[in-house]
Amino acid sequence: MKKYAIFDLDNTLLDFTRGETEGVTHLLHKYGVTDLQRGLQVYHQVNQRAWQAIEQGAERDPLLNRRFEQTFQRMGLTVTDPIVEQQYRRHLDHNYYTLAGAHALLAHLKKAQVTLIAGTNGIKATQLSRLAGSGLDVYFDQLYISEDVGFAKPDARFFQPIFKQNPSLDSTNTLMIGDGLRSDILGAQQVELPSVWFNPAHLTNETAVKPTYEVDHLATIETLVLA
Known part of the structure; x- marks a missing residue:
């Protein structure tokens, strides 16, 4: 786990x-x-x-x-x-739409006492509003936004405050999960964290970036995190 x-x-x-x-x-x-x-x-x-x-x-x-x-x-x-x-x-x-299964996934991980961290390149005011309006904010223990951090994924410096806040976080106990090969997955690769590429559209990976796992349903992520 x-x-x-x-x-x-x-x-x-x-x-x-x-x-x-x-x-x-x-x-x-x-x-x-x-x-x-x-x-x-x-x-x-x-x-x-x-x-x-x-x-x-x-x-x-x-x-x-x-x-x-x-x-x-x-x-x-x-x-x-x-x-x-x-x-x-x-x-x-005011875009509060969530993907199917998002609430259930986070709720199950939260119940399992996984530390949930949001890491986004979005605009701060927009992301804060959307997290609150969607109700996803209640699940996250920590939130890192590129506007605050000063660097955007995949820059390794985006992850520095995450490591600083969580000294025990490493490649053996953490997964980086995202839909962006060139931002989320490459970012994880650059700081030596295993990654999950969420790819519900079954896009072809034509890049040199290789995720540790590839999934097409959010429910599969729960299995990977809790395994």
């Missing part, structure tokens, strides 16, 4: 995709995009590049503050008002 479980939040426990799709679609429609499917595709491309740069150490806010401007520009529209990003973040703040 593991003593510690470090969980990513977005698309591991919280259903980020559902809230993201609702929020982006609303803004695309509001600012005149008629082909919403194409607009979502463009946004995802822009946003993915932004977060890849952030995970590689780039400053977060300038990249995020321009993602809608760049999306609209590629759709042939000129929308430079920074309030668009603020509107989107307000929508995300």
Whole structure:
């Protein structure tokens, strides 16, 4: 049985995709995009590049503050008002959707006295609001957000305060669990922690990053942690 479980939040426990799709679609429609499917595709491309740069150490806010401007520009529209990003973040703040089985998983691990740690690259105000609104906050013993830590996964420095707070945490008693190969799994690899890649969509791993385990259901994670 593991003593510690470090969980990513977005698309591991919280259903980020559902809230993201609702929020982006609303803004695309509001600012005149008629082909919403194409607009979502463009946004995802822009946003993915932004977060890849952030995970590689780039400053977060300038990249995020321009993602809608760049999306609209590629759709042939000129929308430079920074309030668009603020509107989107307000929508995300109230995205309380969770993935099926998230509450049950955390409740069972909590009952087994596993120390539950949340480790996320998300925006602090948004993540705090979503954790509270979803009711997942009651399960976690500790919460680490890149905005507070000063570094984003997969940077090994993201994990330093976790190790400092938990001196006995090591590769024999801990699992890092997340859906992101290039953030969660690579991050765990860089600090020599075993990892669980949550991959419900059965995506093909075309990277050099190799998780210790790969699962497609949250219930399987409980078995791995309590084994």
